[in-house]
Amino acid sequence: MEKSRILVAASNKAGRNFIRLLMHQNVPVAALTNNKREEKLLREIGVNEILRVSTTRNKAGEMPVFPIGRVFIFESSLPLSCQYLQFVARFSCKATTVVTTTWHPEAIYKKLGASYVVYTKNGEVGFLLSDLTD
Numbered sequence: 319m320e321k322s323r324i325l326v327a328a329s330n331k332a333g334r335n336f337i338r339l340l341m342h343q344n345v346p347v348a349a350l351t352n353n354k355r356e357e358k359l360l361r362e363i364g365v366n367e368i369l370r371v372s373t374t375r376n377k378a379g380e381m382p383v384f385p386i387g388r389v390f391i392f393e394s395s396l397p398l399s400c401q402y403l404q405f406v407a408r409f410s411c412k413a414t415t416v417v418t419t420t421w422h423p424e425a426i427y428k429k430l431g432a433s434y435v436v437y438t439k440n441g442e443v444g445f446l447l448s449d450l451t452d
Contacts, residue, residue, distance in 0.1 A: 321385075322346070322385040322386055322387035322412075323346040323347055323348040323367060323384055323385070323386060323387060324346065324347050324348070324386075324387055324389075324390065325347075325348050325349070325350055325386045325388070325390070325411070326348070326349055326350065326390045326391075326392070327350040327351070327391040327392060327399075328351075328360065328392055329394035329395075330392050330393075330441070331441065332392055332417065332441030333390070334359065334360070334363060336390065336392065336417075336444075336446070337349065337360070337363060339444055341363075341364055341365075343447060345447075347367075348365070348367035348384065348386070349367070349369070350368075350389075350391075350402060350405070351368060351371075352371055352372065352398065352401075357370060367384065369382055371401070371402070371405050373398060381408070381409060386409060386410075386411040388413055388415070389413070389415070390414075390415050390417060390446070391406075391415070391417065392417045393416060393417060393418040393419070396423050396426070399416055399418075400426065400427075403427065403430040403431055403432060404431075413433035414432050414434075415432065415434040415436055416434070416435045417436045417438060417443055417446075418435060418437055419439065419441070420437075421437060
């Protein structure tokens with residue numbers, strides 16, 4: 319049976335650093351993006367599995383061909399994070415965490431299916447690694 323991957327929407331530096339931490343711990347990881355530039359950055363840091371979703375044409379995007387364990391969405395904008403939440407709601411996963419630097423969107427994210435909303439001022443979320451048990 320294939321081991322589940324951690325799916326990360328890493329639209330900012332903190333998200334990409336989190337992916338690096340996961341890879342350093344040999345945790346299987348996949349990324350979620352909506353553009354070619356970000357996909358290129360993710361491939362450069364070593365991510366092989368990338369799900370690309372169109373957020374401009376309201377297309378659903380492809381379903382992953384691998385099991386997803388947890389999802390982490392690093393907020394770069396409220397609308398994009400909401401679209402990612404709507405996308406990941408289509409498949410089963412253990413929990414979805416949104417990492418944000420603002421307090422106001424917590425209720426919105428929870429309404430769209432986020433299991434957890436983590437507030438961070440500086441983007442340091444290495445403590446989340448201790449919670450990743452399959």
